[in-house]
Amino acid sequence: MTALQRHRRIGARFAPRNSLCDGRLNKTEPGTGRIGKSYYDETAYFDAAAHLRDFGSRFQRYRVARVMEIRAPRPTDRVLDMGCGWGTISYALAPRVREVVGLDFSERAIAGCRARTDLHGFDNMVFEVGDARDSGLDAASFDVVVAADLFEHLYPDDSEAVAAEAFRVLVPGGTFLVWTPCRSHILEVLKNRDIILKRDVSHVDYKSMRRMKEILTGAGFAIERAYFAESHLPGLRVLERLVQRWVPLLRRRIAVLGRKPARA
Numbered sequence: 001m002t003a004l005q006r007h008r009r010i011g012a013r014f015a016p017r018n019s020l021c022d023g024r025l026n027k028t029e030p031g032t033g034r035i036g037k038s039y040y041d042e043t044a045y046f047d048a049a050a051h052l053r054d055f056g057s058r059f060q061r062y063r064v065a066r067v068m069e070i071r072a073p074r075p076t077d078r079v080l081d082m083g084c085g086w087g088t089i090s091y092a093l094a095p096r097v098r099e100v101v102g103l104d105f106s107e108r109a110i111a112g113c114r115a116r117t118d119l120h121g122f123d124n125m126v127f128e129v130g131d132a133r134d135s136g137l138d139a140a141s142f143d144v145v146v147a148a149d150l151f152e153h154l155y156p157d158d159s160e161a162v163a164a165e166a167f168r169v170l171v172p173g174g175t176f177l178v179w180t181p182c183r184s185h186i187l188e189v190l191k192n193r194d195i196i197l198k199r200d201v202s203h204v205d206y207k208s209m210r211r212m213k214e215i216l217t218g219a220g221f222a223i224e225r226a227y228f229a230e231s232h233l234p235g236l237r238v239l240e241r242l243v244q245r246w247v248p249l250l251r252r253r254i255a256v257l258g259r260k261p262a263r264a
Helices: 037-042 058-070 088-096 107-120 156-169 186-192 209-219 234-243
Strands: 078-082 099-104 125-129 142-148 170-181 222-229 253-259
Touching: 037 107, 058 088, 058 142, 058 170, 058 253, 078 088, 078 156, 088 099, 088 107, 088 125, 088 142, 099 107, 107 125, 142 156, 156 170, 156 209, 170 209, 209 222, 209 253
Parallel strands: 078 099, 078 142, 099 125, 142 170
Antiparallel strands: 170 253, 222 253
16 A cells, blocks of 8 residues: 555544635634634635636745745655645645645545646645544654645644644654744734725634744744745835834744654
């Protein structure tokens, strides 16, 4: 049995991705009031915003390039893409690494990712429904775990559980790449207040850089890199690059690279 075959498992509980969803589609889980699996499977979430569905859009090209900059992929890497959503990062990684496993708790997300597999023609990747808090994947079985635009969708307790799971499935010395919006940026401040921009109800807990680093170190990771990245909008990007160090309102994205100790 190959490594990919071993990981063709069905989980079905947790982990999504980014969007500019209509706030009216606020479908919560019964008894909890939380945005959960049913929101992603039963609303128009995955039909939203053409620039998210189009892998060649300026936004997605920017997103892929910036995630790859956190830690460059290697031909020997076995990668877990947590909360793979549309599969953008998984498909970008496939030609550059040994294997990719895309994991999402949304059955609709995984169905969409699988539908694109034949189109892209990669035989070193697999997409599975599963819980990023408790994936059921083998311990110490991945060289890299990626969480790109996942943590803003996670409630605080779930964030800690996901980081702990990433730590568990990584080999000693493996790396955890995190890419998430910064809570202090002007666009996120406006969206959260429904001023000009619509609030994204699936973004349930924006993190600060300090909080993101606390989550990773709390799970056992050593922080190797942590920095703010500018946005994909040309004019705003220049301004952010110049002053984000001093102006929290212009810190667009958080990028963090955590490493599991070699003797974990």
